[in-house]
Amino acid sequence: MTKIIETRDLSYSYGDGTQAIKGINISLDQGKKVALVGPNGAGKSTLMLMMNGILRPNSGEVLFLGKPLRYDAASLRSIRRAVGMVFQNSDDQLFAPTVYQDVAFGPINLGFPSEKVKRYVGFALQYVGLCGYERRPPHHLSGGEKKRVAIAGILAMEPEVMILDEPTSNLDPASSEEIMEMLDELNHGGKTLIISTHDVELAYRWADEVILMKDGEVVRRGTAQDVFGDVDLIRDARLKLPLVVDIYHELIGRGIARVSKPPRNILELCDLLQHKSGDGAQASGKIYICDVDQVHECEIRTLIDRDSVSFIGGMGTAAKALSERCNISLDFTYGVIDKCILKALTGKSALIMTSGGMVDHALHRIQDYCRESGAEIETCSLSRESDWREC
Numbered sequence: 588m589t590k591i592i593e594t595r596d597l598s599y600s601y602g603d604g605t606q607a608i609k610g611i612n613i614s615l616d617q618g619k620k621v622a623l624v625g626p627n628g629a630g631k632s633t634l635m636l637m638m639n640g641i642l643r644p645n646s647g648e649v650l651f652l653g654k655p656l657r658y659d660a661a662s663l664r665s666i667r668r669a670v671g672m673v674f675q676n677s678d679d680q681l682f683a684p685t686v687y688q689d690v691a692f693g694p695i696n697l698g699f700p701s702e703k704v705k706r707y708v709g710f711a712l713q714y715v716g717l718c719g720y721e722r723r724p725p726h727h728l729s730g731g732e733k734k735r736v737a738i739a740g741i742l743a744m745e746p747e748v749m750i751l752d753e754p755t756s757n758l759d760p761a762s763s764e765e766i767m768e769m770l771d772e773l774n775h776g777g778k779t780l781i782i783s784t785h786d787v788e789l790a791y792r793w794a795d796e797v798i799l800m801k802d803g804e805v806v807r808r809g810t811a812q813d814v815f816g817d818v819d820l821i822r823d824a825r826l827k828l829p830l831v832v833d834i835y836h837e838l839i840g841r842g843i844a845r846v847s848k849p850p851r852n853i854l855e856l857c858d859l860l861q862h863k864s865g866d867g868a869q870a871s872g873k874i875y876i877c878d879v880d881q882v883h884e885c886e887i888r889t890l891i892d893r894d895s896v897s898f899i900g901g902m903g904t905a906a907k908a909l910s911e912r913c914n915i916s917l918d919f920t921y922g923v924i925d926k927c928i929l930k931a932l933t934g935k936s937a938l939i940m941t942s943g944g945m946v947d948h949a950l951h952r953i954q955d956y957c958r959e960s961g962a963e964i965e966t967c968s969l970s971r972e973s974d975w976r977e978c
């Protein structure tokens with residue numbers, strides 16, 4: 588696997604002598620979702636600021652695709668294009684009088700011709716679901732909308748890596764979920780994503796890799812289950828255990844569960860309990876997967892109105908836009924695949940509306956789940972009009 592960002596013996600002290608980063612060695616794989624987790628002051632933001640050259644290390648080095656970062660103006664421009672950074676506070680990032688000008692700032696600075704700027708800004712705003720917001724002043728927008736504008740500003744420069752410092756801080760639960768779901772979509776499109784957070788629930792369910800930091804050092808890295816499965820380590824870092832991990836340890840302590848790894852989500856927790864109770868699963872409902880870019884809205888309406896679907900989930904900006912346009916109310920907007928599997932396991936049928944690479948991702952996730960759990964869930968994929976394919 589290609590190493591996209593590496594650090595070697597990286598250290599950084601601020602001007603007042605605070606040593607924020609102490610000899611960090613990490614390497615991050617291309618295409619992964621990585622969460623830097625740790626309490627306030629652990630050094631997460633400082634490390635991120637060094638990954639795209641905003642801060643220059645006192646010692647050690649950062650490598651991008653195997654090459655050490657250089658700090659002359661041209662090299663910095665190029666690394667900041669390749670590794671885009673979304674700040675914790677959107678007001679630190681948004682400064683232009685209109686949304687369009689804000690998103691266009693990066694591409695204009697990179698010297699893109701005006702046609703290309705227009706195209707990239709249009710694409711980025713569409714991606715984050717803010718078409719029609721071009722003339723609005725960013726400071727009049729909600730917190731979630733500001734975050735989307737900040738993300739669009741980075742997207743418009745076509746980065747390979749996106750770094751987001753505490754992407755959900757100060758957002759309400761629905762906005763947080765929308766942002767995290769957008770990040771999933773970007774990752775399915777091939778982007779490497781690095782977030783920092785002290786929200787353990789978010790990191791646990793989202794990250795392919797967790798890097799736990801404390802006092803300027805990396806104390807553990809691994810899968811979310813490896814890192815959060817270590818109760819002492821998490822407590823020592825002054826963090827909470829994710830709820831499913833807490834329940835898992837309780838079940839282990841009472842002798843109710845004996846599996847060696849904590850469940851990753853509610854679906855796995857329910858499976859563990861059902862397996863333990865020996866109850867056979869009831870007949871499963873069906874899951875429909877619909878590619879909203881390819882299927883006419885009437886087809887989707889027909890399916891829903893026929894009342895064969897009890898729950899509807901929307902994954903990605905295109906699905907959300909269609910649901911708004913057609914007045915289709917979504918029951919699930921985050922964790923959609925697992926929630927639909929949970930419903931199918933209780934005999935209900937569900938529709939997943941999505942697009943692009945996430946269609947196959949949804950199908951594979953359901954098939955993998957069925958293979959691992961032994962459950963039988965009928966899945967139907969609709970990718971062209973009148974073409975339901977039994978999978």
Ligand code: ADP
Pocket residue numbers: 601602603605606607625626627628629630631632633634783
């Ligand atoms: P985190 O993102 O994990 O909360 P930070 O990287 O912001 O951690 O901070 C790491 C350490 O560096 C903390 O001790 C913090 O007080 C210190 N620090 C951060 N920014 C500055 C600054 N501009 N000047 C001096 N110290 C700073």
